[in-house]
Amino acid sequence: MMNELKLSNLLTPKNILLDVKEKEKDALLAKIIKTFSEVNNIADPEALAREVTEREALGNTGIGRGIGFPHAKSSQVDEISVLLARPARPIEYGALDGLPVNLVILIIAPDSGDNNQYLHAMARISRLLGKSEVREKLAQVKTPQEAIDTIAAFEN
Amino acid sequence: MKLKNILLYVDSSQESQKALEAALDLSGPETTIIAVNVVNRQTVIQLTRSGEKSVAEAEVELEENGWCYLYNAEEIAKSAGHQIVIIQESGYPEEALPRLAQDYGADIILTGHSTGNSTTGSMVQQLIEHAACAVLVVK
Numbered sequence: 001m002m003n004e005l006k007l008s009n010l011l012t013p014k015n016i017l018l019d020v021k022e023k024e025k026d027a028l029l030a031k032i033i034k035t036f037s038e039v040n041n042i043a044d045p046e047a048l049a050r051e052v053t054e055r056e057a058l059g060n061t062g063i064g065r066g067i068g069f070p071h072a073k074s075s076q077v078d079e080i081s082v083l084l085a086r087p088a089r090p091i092e093y094g095a096l097d098g099l100p101v102n103l104v105i106l107i108i109a110p111d112s113g114d115n116n117q118y119l120h121a122m123a124r125i126s127r128l129l130g131k132s133e134v135r136e137k138l139a140q141v142k143t144p145q146e147a148i149d150t151i152a153a154f155e156n
Numbered sequence: 157m158k159l160k161n162i163l164l165y166v167d168s169s170q171e172s173q174k175a176l177e178a179a180l181d182l183s184g185p186e187t188t189i190i191a192v193n194v195v196n197r198q199t200v201i202q203l204t205r206s207g208e209k210s211v212a213e214a215e216v217e218l219e220e221n222g223w224c225y226l227y228n229a230e231e232i233a234k235s236a237g238h239q240i241v242i243i244q245e246s247g248y249p250e251e252a253l254p255r256l257a258q259d260y261g262a263d264i265i266l267t268g269h270s271t272g273n274s275t276t277g278s279m280v281q282q283l284i285e286h287a288a289c290a291v292l293v294v295k
Contacts, residue, residue: 059188059230059240096190096241096260119231123223127216130244 005121007105007128008152010082014039016144017085025093025101028085029053029070032106036083048076048108062095067129068104071122073111080109080121084147086138103129103138128154158184163262164191165253166225166242171268175294176229179266180238189240190260191229193222194249219244250282257289269293 017035022028033052037045051072055061061070068091083106090100105125109118128134134154141147164179166172179189195218203214226242233240245252249267257265265287269280284291 055234058234058238059242064243096243115231119224119227120220122227123220126223126227126244127219130219 005080005117005124006152006155007082007121007125008148008155010080011084011144011148011151013144013148015081015083016147017083018141018144018147019088020085021088023089023091025068025091028087028091028104029056032070032083032085032104036081036106036108039083040077040081042076044076048072048074051076052106052108060094060096062093062097062099062101063126063130064095064097064099065130065132066090066099066102066135067126068093068095068101069107069122069126069129070104071107071109073109073113073118075111077108077110080107080113080118082107082125086147103135105129157263159187159263161260161262162187162189163253163257163260163265164189164229165249165265165267166191166193166222166229167268168221168225169268171294172225173268175266175268175292176232178292178294180233180236182264182266183238187239189233189238190256190262191226191233191240191242192253192256193226193242193244194252195219195222195244195246197246197248248279250279250286253283254286254288257287262289264290264292266292266294269295 022031033049042048051074052070055072056070061068063069085104090102093101137150138147141150159182162179200214203209204211222244230240230242253265280293
């Protein structure tokens with residue numbers, strides 16, 4: 001498949017949050033966007049937050065099986081960037097399958113970038129996190145580096 | 157007729173693209189499009205029959221392509237200001253779609269119809285028989 005962008009290559013210990021204490025979806029998304037903005041030196045974090053929440057309002061990004069996958073295109077980034085968060089407790093996310101979310105991954109792509117690469121990156125991540133064995137391992141990791149190693153092992 | 161939920165079957169076909177366009181035409185401000193891709197077991201069998209791909213390889217390819225079609229549909233719908241959610245299932249579309257339509261309270265199922273494709277033709281026929289709601293087949 002073309003454009004094989006790997007999630008493990010996009011992750012660093014700085015863009016992984018484990019055991020996030022926020023208890024509600026909105027607060028969790030706000031925390032994720034704030035951290036993402038800090039890690040990626042986003043010039044206008046409020047604009048980014050607006051872009052993500054406006055897209056979320058047009059359709060819940062809970063893709064089932066306990067995964068939240070907020071995403072947007074933005075002029076605030078130059079390349080596809082991500083942030084992985086694991087809430088301390090499952091969070092009610094309003095997903096279609098009714099399951100609370102244990103894992104949230106934010107992906108932001110440049111608004112003028114390669115749309116195919118963006119679609120394929122999201123498809124790869126969705127397939128990867130759709131595997132129960134990946135989610136089970138990620139539920140147990142104790143450090144961000146362990147999370148990266150776990151994802152890399154399943155991607156290779 | 158005001159539609160609250162439209163269940164849209166999404167796959168690689170051109171007719172699926174036309175079904176998406178029809179879904180957007182039928183959608184009002186209160187409508188949510190529920191876009192579904194089904195990793196079709198029948199297609200997995202077809203892909204593995206020649207021996208070129210293992211079952212795991214075929215499933216990976218179909219799952220990943222399916223998510224691509226879904227995110228593409230989502231991108232188009234959201235860019236036009238429509239409400240859409242996406243899901244992927246495994247199984248047979250003719251079984252999954254009527255069940256999902258019932259589970260999610262769909263008013264109508266939209267699917268493309270690939271002319272000359274006997275598998276799609278048979279899928280559509282079974283879908284119409286099993287669905288409890290209206291079915292619109294887009295050519």
